[in-house]
Amino acid sequence: MSATTVPTLSGDRAHHGVRQPLSTSERWGAVFEYLLVVYKRTWRGSIIGRFLSPLFFLLSMGVGLGSLVDDRAGGVDGVPYLQFVVPAIVATQAMWVAMGESTYQVLGYIKWNMGYHAMLATPLGVRDILIGHLLSIVGHLTVATAIFMGVAALFGGFSSWWALLSLPVAVLTGMAFTVPLFAFTARQEGDNGFNILFRWVMTPLMLFSGTFFPITQLPVWMQPVAWATPLWHGVESSRMVATGDVRWGWLALHLLVLVAFVVVGWLLAVRSFSRRLVT
Amino acid sequence: MASVTGDDILLSATGLTKTFGDFRAVDGIDFAVRKGEAFGFLGPNGAGKSSTMRMVGCVSPVSGGELRLFGLDPATDGPAIRARLGVVPQRDTLDEELTVEENLWIYGRYFGLSRREVRSRAAELLDFAQLTDRAGDRVEPLSGGMKRRLTIARSLINSPEILLLDEPTTGLDPQARHVLWDRLFRLKRSGVTLVLTTHYMDEAEQLCDRLVVMDHGKIVAEGSPRQLIEEYSTREVLELRFDAEDHKDFAEQVTGIGKRVEVLPDRLLVYTDDGDEAAAVVHSRGIAPLSSLVRRATLEDVFLHLTGRTLVD
Ligand SMILES: Nc1ncnc2c1ncn2[C@@H]1O[C@H](COP(=O)(O)OP(=O)(O)OP(=O)(O)O)[C@@H](O)[C@H]1O
Numbered sequence: 001m002s003a004t005t006v007p008t009l010s011g012d013r014a015h016h017g018v019r020q021p022l023s024t025s026e027r028w029g030a031v032f033e034y035l036l037v038v039y040k041r042t043w044r045g046s047i048i049g050r051f052l053s054p055l056f057f058l059l060s061m062g063v064g065l066g067s068l069v070d071d072r073a074g075g076v077d078g079v080p081y082l083q084f085v086v087p088a089i090v091a092t093q094a095m096w097v098a099m100g101e102s103t104y105q106v107l108g109y110i111k112w113n114m115g116y117h118a119m120l121a122t123p124l125g126v127r128d129i130l131i132g133h134l135l136s137i138v139g140h141l142t143v144a145t146a147i148f149m150g151v152a153a154l155f156g157g158f159s160s161w162w163a164l165l166s167l168p169v170a171v172l173t174g175m176a177f178t179v180p181l182f183a184f185t186a187r188q189e190g191d192n193g194f195n196i197l198f199r200w201v202m203t204p205l206m207l208f209s210g211t212f213f214p215i216t217q218l219p220v221w222m223q224p225v226a227w228a229t230p231l232w233h234g235v236e237s238s239r240m241v242a243t244g245d246v247r248w249g250w251l252a253l254h255l256l257v258l259v260a261f262v263v264v265g266w267l268l269a270v271r272s273f274s275r276r277l278v279t
Numbered sequence: 280m281a282s283v284t285g286d287d288i289l290l291s292a293t294g295l296t297k298t299f300g301d302f303r304a305v306d307g308i309d310f311a312v313r314k315g316e317a318f319g320f321l322g323p324n325g326a327g328k329s330s331t332m333r334m335v336g337c338v339s340p341v342s343g344g345e346l347r348l349f350g351l352d353p354a355t356d357g358p359a360i361r362a363r364l365g366v367v368p369q370r371d372t373l374d375e376e377l378t379v380e381e382n383l384w385i386y387g388r389y390f391g392l393s394r395r396e397v398r399s400r401a402a403e404l405l406d407f408a409q410l411t412d413r414a415g416d417r418v419e420p421l422s423g424g425m426k427r428r429l430t431i432a433r434s435l436i437n438s439p440e441i442l443l444l445d446e447p448t449t450g451l452d453p454q455a456r457h458v459l460w461d462r463l464f465r466l467k468r469s470g471v472t473l474v475l476t477t478h479y480m481d482e483a484e485q486l487c488d489r490l491v492v493m494d495h496g497k498i499v500a501e502g503s504p505r506q507l508i509e510e511y512s513t514r515e516v517l518e519l520r521f522d523a524e525d526h527k528d529f530a531e532q533v534t535g536i537g538k539r540v541e542v543l544p545d546r547l548l549v550y551t552d553d554g555d556e557a558a559a560v561v562h563s564r565g566i567a568p569l570s571s572l573v574r575r576a577t578l579e580d581v582f583l584h585l586t587g588r589t590l591v592d
């Protein structure tokens with residue numbers, strides 16, 4: 001074939017000389033598109049894992065433990081246990097998805113396959129990479145939450161259509177973990193930090209953030225710990241909107257805390273990404 | 280240092296410096312690259328070649344001095360400059376889980392090329408890189424040479440005006456290197472400006488119109504390969520090996536032969552314009568080396584002369 005000639009280019013951005021700059025959405029979109037191609041290769045594995053573990057919780061806690069609680073105590077504050085616990089599992093699942101998406105893969109692009117470095121050699125910048133990647137995680141959170149909610153609904157996990165609002169709440173909860181986790185991951189050298197995080201942060205959070213029982217059942221000194229973590233706020237908001245028992249002042253406060261985690265996380269993530277990638 | 284002037288300068292640096300903490304990895308270097316030129320940085324491990332290339336690629340901030348590409352300052356116009364560069368980093372940054380062509384498509388999108396443009400462009404570049412029959416294969420199992428060619432193909436997706444190559448052929452077998460050199464020649468002939476680093480002398484001599492020799496973050500010499508050899512070496516070199524622990528012992532016996540003698544642990548290098556004649560003189564003095572070999576001087580000799588060290592151990 002014509003392997004002897006060097007191909008020349010057509011198109012605006014491929015002519016020698018000053019090139020037309022990329023728009024914001026083109027830059028974010030390019031990063032998003034890459035992660036979409038990666039996802040096309042890996043979705044089977046991730047969707048099964050993502051789907052099975054909350055399903056196990058649903059069956060064991062919601063259905064199994066639920067019948068016991070409902071028989072003995074008549075549910076939690078009059079709400080059947082399944083409908084009490086399902087909106088909380090929705091938020092908790094978002095935390096796990098966030099954890100799964102913001103650790104190994106991100107460190108991989110920093111350190112192992114250097115995908116971020118490849119991007120930085122092009123017109124893309126650190127903020128484009130961050131936003132493109134974070135948007136793709138919004139996508140993961142939405143898909144994972146929607147699937148789980150669909151299944152939980154079949155089991156009778158929701159009592160009204162208001163429960164649909166648990167979806168955006170769960171996505172926000174997931175992002176309240178994801179964005180600070182990006183900042184954390186960009187400071188890691190290996191996976192030690194992740195193991196500590198899984199074992200000593202995420203698991204206790206799931207157990208003590210009001211997912212399976214109201215935090216008022218905890219010793220008084222432990223309750224402030226729950227207040228300080230995004231999960232409790234996510235669980236409470238999700239439960240409020242799903243059960244229709246909305247106290248607006250509280251809901252606004254919970255959502256505000258989640259937004260604050262995203263905003264502060266963003267500032268930290270930009271800083272640690274820049275420090276790590278631009279040397 | 281010979282200065283390069285004119286309107287056709289695409290890349291220039293004055294007092295360019297890179298520090299990591301207190302350590303000066305690049306220590307105030309000056310150079311300029313003309314349009315269409317193949318310009319090389321030659322130096323041993325740790326000389327500061329990659330640090331320089333990363334600054335030129337606008338991915339590493341300049342610590343001191345001035346750097347201009349296309350007349351623009353990387354500190355303020357990084358994205359606009361990078362849109363016009365092709366970068367082959369020292370370590371491949373391919374996504375090995377994806378296919379060969381996916382790697383090209385994705386990268387083209389980073390430059391804002393349309394999907395259609397990226398596809399037709401990728402097909403042409405795969406042809407150029409002789410990877411067409413591997414287009415749909417995953418990258419991971421490909422040979423080192425193929426991966427390197429893919430990285431080069433990828434770096435050309437935006438039709439760059441300057442191509443930066445950091446050790447393009449390190450770690451490849453001789454045949455793979457020759458294939459790569461051939462591709463780089465073609466690029467050069469088509470008018471692409473090449474800036475490359477290497478610690479291979481033959482590579483520098485093959486590819487570079489002009490080069491600088493770097494050591495410890497500084498430029499120690501500059502010129503065309505021929506000029507450097509003429510200036511810092513002789514036309515030919517007589518290599519003598521003896522049956523000895525230490526070749527220093529034999530250095531005295533050959534003094535006066537040739538213009539200069541360099542003592543290495545395993546051989547003596549006699550610098551002379553006529554190697555055969557020097558060999559004859561050695562013989563006539565009754566010195567009996569295990570082997571004697573006359574060769575053309577190379578940049579290796581230049582480097583040895585300038586720094587007192589060999590370039591690759
Ligand atoms: N990010 C960094 N932080 C600290 N020191 C660094 C960093 N990058 C490079 N260095 C140091 O700067 C010096 C020059 O490194 P550089 O990679 O530029 O050399 P090089 O000429 O490319 O070498 P090689 O032939 O091994 O690729 C080395 O001593 C290296 O350890």
Ligand SMILES: [Mg+2]
Nearest residue numbers: 328329330369
């Ligand atoms: Mg290097």
